[in-house]
Amino acid sequence: MRLVVLGCSGSVSGPESASSAYLVEADDGERTWRLVLDLGSGAFGQLLRHTDPASVDAILLSHLHADHMVDMAAMHVYLRYGPQGPYPAVPVHGPPETAERISQVCGNGETIDEQFEIHRWTPEHVLTVGPLRVTVFEVLHPVTAYAIRVEGPSDRGGGTxxxxxxxxxxxxxxxxxxxxxxxxxxxxxxxxxxxxxVRGIHLTGRRAGEAATQAAVKRVVLTHVQPWVCGETARAEALTEFAGPVDLAEPGATWIL
Ligand SMILES: [Zn+2]
Structure with missing residues (x-):
């Protein structure tokens, strides 16, 4: 399983990065399976760097704030009018208002049914995509939002x-x-x-580190750092609470699990 950062700028796109979007890939011996987690502003262009967007097996939306989903409009255009289009509908999994929200950003009376097959998350929803098993957990944000847990085959000598x-x-x-x-x-x-x-919206680096320690994770990659914040500040905060490695997400960065 591999994680590729498509965009990691927090809340808005930044001078060095698109907004939130991540590509997860895994091989099952026959082919490569691909998930996209969120698709914020500018992230569609970064997806083009790494794969044919029509090859994505599912798009998983953590929540429906614009900085996590607005490039669904670009995906819609590609699937409808792209070089070999129209392409088959891509499954999209998200919170209850996902269909309405995507329709809003596509606008102009565009229909989305032929481009996206939309499914609603339910709490602790489990989804299987090829060799990948996805579970979502409701988290604390001003709108319905989920953390996404992906279990998949190791690229480093077997196991999950x-x-x-x-x-x-x-x-x-x-x-x-x-x-x-x-x-x-x-x-x-x-x-x-x-x-x-203010509480109930976002983590700080310190609170991310605290959650990492409570969850006994092996490695932290901090993301969604806002463009006006120094990433090293977030990293230093996380390291006050978490004793393991803490990396900073960067566009194009890849972790092989
Ligand atoms: Zn948000």
């Missing part, structure tokens, strides 16, 4: 590996359960301890 993506959340039980024992915990750190005191 676990990748957990926090989506957007503040500290909560759902996050810790989603990340329990994860080999890689891709965790947001949008806020910093010094700047933001």
């Amino acid at each position: 590996r676990v990748l957990t993506y926090s989506g957007d959340t503040d500290s909560c039980d759902g996050l810790v359960r989603a990340a329990a024992g994860a080999d890689l915990f891709l965790c947001e750190a949008a806020f910093t301890e010094e700047r933001e005191v």
